Amino acid sequence: MKxxxxxxxxxxNSVSALRLAYSLAKKFSAKLIVxxxxxxxxxxxSTVTVSYLKKEKKLYIENRAKLKNFFDHNLDxxxxxxxxxxxxxxxxxVSSSILEKAIKFNADLICVGxxxxxVLKELLLGSxxxxxxxxxxxxxxxxxxxxxxTELNKMIxxxxxxxxxxxxxxxxxxxxxxFDAQIRVVHITTRNEYDGEGQMExxxxxxxxxxxxxKMEFDLVFSExxxxxxxxxxxxxxxxxxxxxxxxxxxxxxxxxxxxLVKQMVKNSTLPLLSFNVGGL
Numbered sequence: 001m002k003x004x005x006x007x008x009x010x011x012x013n014s015v016s017a018l019r020l021a022y023s024l025a026k027k028f029s030a031k032l033i034v035x036x037x038x039x040x041x042x043x044x045x046s047t048v049t050v051s052y053l054k055k056e057k058k059l060y061i062e063n064r065a066k067l068k069n070f071f072d073h074n075l076d077x078x079x080x081x082x083x084x085x086x087x088x089x090x091x092x093x094v095s096s097s098i099l100e101k102a103i104k105f106n107a108d109l110i111c112v113g114x115x116x117x118x119v120l121k122e123l124l125l126g127s128x129x130x131x132x133x134x135x136x137x138x139x140x141x142x143x144x145x146x147x148x149x150t151e152l153n154k155m156i157x158x159x160x161x162x163x164x165x166x167x168x169x170x171x172x173x174x175x176x177x178x179f180d181a182q183i184r185v186v187h188i189t190t191r192n193e194y195d196g197e198g199q200m201e202x203x204x205x206x207x208x209x210x211x212x213x214x215k216m217e218f219d220l221v222f223s224e225x226x227x228x229x230x231x232x233x234x235x236x237x238x239x240x241x242x243x244x245x246x247x248x249x250x251x252x253x254x255x256x257x258x259x260x261l262v263k264q265m266v267k268n269s270t271l272p273l274l275s276f277n278v279g280g281l
Contacts, residue, residue: 014113017143
């Protein structure tokens with residue numbers, strides 16, 4: 001991992017994401033791009049004049065200073081020689097602006113808070129995070145407000161036994177190695193699924209052969225209430241990170257994260273969520 005893009009709206013909800021993004025950047029000796037997207041006031045956006053250009057430049061300077069102050073204020077210490085880049089960007093769509101910069105900087109990871117000040121509490125994950133989940137060209141880390149995890153010692157990967165899962169776990173293993181973390185691969189399903197135990201054994205052997213990360217464990221859980229038991233599993237395992245694979249059609253997100261239940265998870269959980277997009281693998 002060479003480049004991490006962290007985006008903030010200056011809210012308290014994005015502080016936890018900043019601290020985890022910073023921790024990951026230190027672990028990987030990666031460049032950390034700290035970004036804020038602001039919208040130009042309508043009164044300034046009417047005509048391109050000398051006065052307008054001066055006001056626009058002033059806005060960029062003010063926003064960059066505010067961004068750096070936010071960064072300094074919410075981190076106890078900052079590595080002197082860390083590769084840091086502060087980016088302020090004017091745009092009406094936060095998610096589109098983040099995606100544009102992620103592509104420009106060839107980011108390996110985008111990190112955002114789960115909810116921002118402009119997002120209604122009842123909306124799942126916030127509109128920005130939802131759009132990024134679907135369209136991110138790289139891995140996406142969504143960190144709920146109040147989460148203070150900067151050391152990721154135990155990671156849960158929920159699998160559907162797909163080929164893309166193997167590629168995603170290969171990427172996850174590189175992150176886990178930096179933390180000397182345990183990866184627990186779990187498949188939660190109903191008793192009606194065909195040969196769940198046989199599929200798990202095949203998947204386990206394939207992963208051991210192709211990934212080669214020693215600290216992996218495997219669990220098969222039968223349940224008629226998949227989402228609730230996934231939450232129980234995470235809490236029982238005392239996990240630090242939940243990892244999913246975002247698929248274009250039949251997604252993990254659609255299967256496990258039904259709207260009403262996800263609202264409860266976002267409200268009550270402080271567990272970061274790492275998503276690998278199939279298109280970005």
